[in-house]
Amino acid sequence: MSHYAVVKVKIQNPDARVLERALQRLAEKLNATVKTNAVVRGWNFRRRVNYLLETSLPYGNGYGVEINSKGEVVVHVDDHDAPMTAQEFQQELQKLYTAEAVKEALQELGYDVTEQEQRESIVIHAYALG
Amino acid sequence: MKEIIIKVSKDGKVSVDFNGFVGKECFAERTRLEEILRRLGIDTKVEEEVKKPEAYVEQEAYVMEVERA
Numbered sequence: 341m342s343h344y345a346v347v348k349v350k351i352q353n354p355d356a357r358v359l360e361r362a363l364q365r366l367a368e369k370l371n372a373t374v375k376t377n378a379v380v381r382g383w384n385f386r387r388r389v390n391y392l393l394e395t396s397l398p399y400g401n402g403y404g405v406e407i408n409s410k411g412e413v414v415v416h417v418d419d420h421d422a423p424m425t426a427q428e429f430q431q432e433l434q435k436l437y438t439a440e441a442v443k444e445a446l447q448e449l450g451y452d453v454t455e456q457e458q459r460e461s462i463v464i465h466a467y468a469l470g
Numbered sequence: 471m472k473e474i475i476i477k478v479s480k481d482g483k484v485s486v487d488f489n490g491f492v493g494k495e496c497f498a499e500r501t502r503l504e505e506i507l508r509r510l511g512i513d514t515k516v517e518e519e520v521k522k523p524e525a526y527v528e529q530e531a532y533v534m535e536v537e538r539a
Binding site (some may be wrong): 344345346347348350355358435437438444445449451464465467 | 471472473474475476477478479480481482483484485486487488489490491496499500502503506507509510511512513514515516517518519520521522
């Protein structure tokens with residue numbers, strides 16, 4: 341039977357390898373460099389985070405990503421006049437993480453996978469091998 | 471040929487389109503996919519599900535083939 345489903349996703353306790361691939365893709369879009377265990381700075385705040393996407397922002401040194409004690413992904417940034425707000429960054433990271441995780445899962449299930457990135461979404465085609 | 475098309479939107483929604491699966495195969499495949507995604511830290515909740523009309527034709531064809539065998 342073939343079917344179509346719409347699914348809402350929530351990320352918790354992300355896989356480090358998948359998260360790093362998603363962060364690398366996001367860093368390329370922001371012309372940033374990914375650093376681990378680094379300090380993110382903004383107007384009147386500094387915080388050590390798991391990942392820093394280091395890039396020059398009007399009021400900070402980039403976007404910090406922390407995995408908190410509940411396993412949630414938290415973004416720290418002074419986004420005043422930044423190219424992406426904290427919310428936009430979080431949405432983009434969730435999209436890229438989900439796409440990378442879906443591709444990994446489909447490959448594990450034995451599919452041949454291709455990806456097409458569109459303006460607001462990512463489309464993944466998976467074909468059964470053999 | 472079995473094909474899965476997945477669209478990931480920035481609002482956190484994912485649409486999944488299963489094509490070419492026979493019987494309840496696609497539901498089993500979806501369960502396997504969800505299990506791997508859970509291991510990778512993604513919890514999923516189905517918001518909408520539509521069985522395609524051609525799915526019933528495929529299923530009927532499958533049943534006939536089994537009966538013949």
